Amino acid sequence: MRVKPESLFSLMVAAAAAAALVLTAPWSIKTALYPRTIAVPLLVLALTEFVFSLRARPAADAVHAMDFKLSEGVDPKVALQRTLSIFAWIFGFFAAIVLLGFPIAVPVFVFAYLRGAARAPWVLTVGLVAVAWAVFNGLFVRLLHLPFPPGLLLRALQ
Amino acid sequence: MLEALLQGLTAVLQWNAFSFMLIGIGVGFFVGLLPGLGGGTTLALMLSFVFKMEPIQAFAFLLGMHSVTATTGDITSILFGIPGEGTTAASILDGHAMAKKGEAGRALGASLMSSLVGAVVGAAALALAVPVVRPLVLTFGSPELFMVAVLGIASIASLSGGGERAMLRGFLAGCLGLMVAAVGPDPQSGVLRYTFGQLYLWDGLELVPVLVGFFAIPEIIDLAVRKTAIAGTASVGRLSGVLEGVKDTFRHFWLTLRCSLVGTWIGVLPGLGGAVAQWMAYAHAVQSAKTPEDRARFGTGDVRGVIGPGAANNSKEGGDLIPTIAFGVPGSSSMAILLGAFFLVGLVPGPDMLTKHLAVTFSMVWTIVVANVITVAASFVFLNQLARLTSIRGELLIPFLLFLTFIGSYTAHNSLGDIVVTLVFGLLGYVMVRYRWPRAPLVLGLVLGNIVERYLWISTARYGLTWLGRPAVIIIFLAAVAVMVSALAQQRRARHARGAAHAG
Numbered sequence: 184m185r186v187k188p189e190s191l192f193s194l195m196v197a198a199a200a201a202a203a204l205v206l207t208a209p210w211s212i213k214t215a216l217y218p219r220t221i222a223v224p225l226l227v228l229a230l231t232e233f234v235f236s237l238r239a240r241p242a243a244d245a246v247h248a249m250d251f252k253l254s255e256g257v258d259p260k261v262a263l264q265r266t267l268s269i270f271a272w273i274f275g276f277f278a279a280i281v282l283l284g285f286p287i288a289v290p291v292f293v294f295a296y297l298r299g300a301a302r303a304p305w306v307l308t309v310g311l312v313a314v315a316w317a318v319f320n321g322l323f324v325r326l327l328h329l330p331f332p333p334g335l336l337l338r339a340l341q
Numbered sequence: 342m343l344e345a346l347l348q349g350l351t352a353v354l355q356w357n358a359f360s361f362m363l364i365g366i367g368v369g370f371f372v373g374l375l376p377g378l379g380g381g382t383t384l385a386l387m388l389s390f391v392f393k394m395e396p397i398q399a400f401a402f403l404l405g406m407h408s409v410t411a412t413t414g415d416i417t418s419i420l421f422g423i424p425g426e427g428t429t430a431a432s433i434l435d436g437h438a439m440a441k442k443g444e445a446g447r448a449l450g451a452s453l454m455s456s457l458v459g460a461v462v463g464a465a466a467l468a469l470a471v472p473v474v475r476p477l478v479l480t481f482g483s484p485e486l487f488m489v490a491v492l493g494i495a496s497i498a499s500l501s502g503g504g505e506r507a508m509l510r511g512f513l514a515g516c517l518g519l520m521v522a523a524v525g526p527d528p529q530s531g532v533l534r535y536t537f538g539q540l541y542l543w544d545g546l547e548l549v550p551v552l553v554g555f556f557a558i559p560e561i562i563d564l565a566v567r568k569t570a571i572a573g574t575a576s577v578g579r580l581s582g583v584l585e586g587v588k589d590t591f592r593h594f595w596l597t598l599r600c601s602l603v604g605t606w607i608g609v610l611p612g613l614g615g616a617v618a619q620w621m622a623y624a625h626a627v628q629s630a631k632t633p634e635d636r637a638r639f640g641t642g643d644v645r646g647v648i649g650p651g652a653a654n655n656s657k658e659g660g661d662l663i664p665t666i667a668f669g670v671p672g673s674s675s676m677a678i679l680l681g682a683f684f685l686v687g688l689v690p691g692p693d694m695l696t697k698h699l700a701v702t703f704s705m706v707w708t709i710v711v712a713n714v715i716t717v718a719a720s721f722v723f724l725n726q727l728a729r730l731t732s733i734r735g736e737l738l739i740p741f742l743l744f745l746t747f748i749g750s751y752t753a754h755n756s757l758g759d760i761v762v763t764l765v766f767g768l769l770g771y772v773m774v775r776y777r778w779p780r781a782p783l784v785l786g787l788v789l790g791n792i793v794e795r796y797l798w799i800s801t802a803r804y805g806l807t808w809l810g811r812p813a814v815i816i817i818f819l820a821a822v823a824v825m826v827s828a829l830a831q832q833r834r835a836r837h838a839r840g841a842a843h844a845g
């Protein structure tokens with residue numbers, strides 16, 4: 184029997200609930216009562232969902248979540264490729280913030296994405312990077328005085 | 342009293358107070374649009390400017406600013422699927438779905454008009470509550486507040502969607518939210534739970550980075566996969582769409598009014614806040630659907646899912662002010678900051694605000710109304726331009742959406758930990774959407790978790806088990822049971838209908 188990804192997800196939730204329950208062991212009853220009261224039904228519900236997901240019809244038929252649905256008009260292989268690509272950009276942006284700090288990472292990321300992924304023309308790219316930099320610098324740095332520490336790379340160089 | 346009411350209005354309309362209110366509205370307008378940066382934070386930042394102001398000027402400035410953040414916060418939620426405020430996340434479910442169908446104008450029109458109606462209802466409640474506020478608020482102790490939170494959790498049944506396993510997944514997501522709420526210090530003894538030695542988690546999880554990641558990241562991923570504009574190939578409606586949204590508010594006027602009252606009531610109760618009000622109003626809008634087919638429209642772009650949270654978000658402002666003014670008991674963190682403004686301008690909240698300074702109290706009522714009228718009118722001027730943003734190629738918007746997402750979450754603690762939380766919940770949100778787990782119950786569980794635990798312990802410590810017999814507790818408990826039974830009955834009817842259809 185092939186385990187579906189949605190079954191794995193419910194199994195992971197069950198594992199998290201079990202771990203949460205185990206972690207309450209050294210706590211006093213006052214501290215542990217709430218997490219235990221929630222973790223037990225969470226574990227039971229997650230295992231029930233796991234069993235159902237193995238045996239029942241796919242979730243698409245069995246559940247109509249009150250939420251938006253991911254677009255279905257794109258070829259699954261292309262969709263997977265694009266999903267992985269955007270995840271890489273998202274985590275890349277985070278890595279840039281950690282290494283370079285917000286003030287450098289914001290214009291660098293906007294430029295890289297517009298040229299690399301969106302294939303925007305040069306003039307538009309430069310204009311939009313200037314807008315991003317102006318919003319960041321004018322609003323968040325000068326007006327709101329938010330603290331933006333330099334990135335790890337810059338600190339190492341200093 | 343009527344005289345004080347008029348005095349309050351004339352005081353707000355005097356040029357100096359009115360000018361300060363306009364400045365406040367301008368600040369609040371943009372703060373609301375920016376994800377993450379909340380009305381509470383901005384109130385704290387602006388507090389230092391009110392030292393030399395007269396009380397009416399100070400409250401015109403601060404309340405003018407604060408009361409419009411929820412109104413404009415809905416604009417970001419609807420257009421981009423990123424919560425402009427922590428209190429406007431519920432508008433995403435149907436508002437952004439409408440934007441994706443090319444109905445951004447209609448969604449914005451409905452949101453703004455319902456916000457205005459909500460603000461007026463909240464302000465009216467504040468004005469009417471002045472003579473009766475004391476018995477009204479004192480009826481509710483910690484046992485009743487605990488039971489209101491239980492009523493909120495019961496609403497999960499309505500937010501789960503339809504289908505055989507929907508209720509199971511709804512409660513599973515709700516429990517997951519309640520579990521996540523346990524991160525941080527135990528409210529009884531202060532023992533740290535699930536912090537894994539991370540200083541960042543010592544205060545528990547901040548709502549803003551969680552909500553921003555949970556809702557924005559899946560939308561951004563979907564936009565990148567589609568490679569189209571937010572509105573896809575649908576043409577973005579012009580002014581007619583906006584007017585249609587305005588009309589929708591009046592077509593569903595009773596729903597707007599009921600959700601406004603839900604918001605006001607939640608605002609009055611200390612410690613529940615706007616994040617709870619929006620979801621309970623959304624759940625109420627869903628419960629109001631008469632048939633399973635009607636209910637199934639929610640989440641796919643039903644205007645009632647925009648109207649309900651929009652009205653509740655703004656009406657809670659007036660409700661929030663009631664205990665703050667009458668007792669000096671702030672109903673939320675924003676009101677706690679506003680309480681500081683009372684002392685800065687030489688006022689003491691309490692009976693004096695209902696007698697000696699009644700005109701100041703009524704000036705607050707008028708500030709909420711006038712500020713919202715001005716904001717909604719100003720928003721309508723730009724609405725078509727704003728709606729057109731949904732027809733821009735998605736790839737050009739993505740770097741800006743990610744920039745706003747990250748910086749919005751960073752403003753919570755000014756820590757990189759905020760962004761990590763956003764990424765973790767963004768991933769969780771994406772997986773939940775992909776495998777059709779409803780996200781709303783998780784948020785409701787997260788918002789209500791701490792409230793449930795805190796009030797349960799206070800009730801038990803103060804009253805033992807006798808609190809279970811209090812009349813208001815029993816009434817609210819029965820309401821919670823009714824909500825659950827009604828949702829289960831609807832599910833059952835839907836299953837029978839499907840069975841009959843298959844048999845036919």
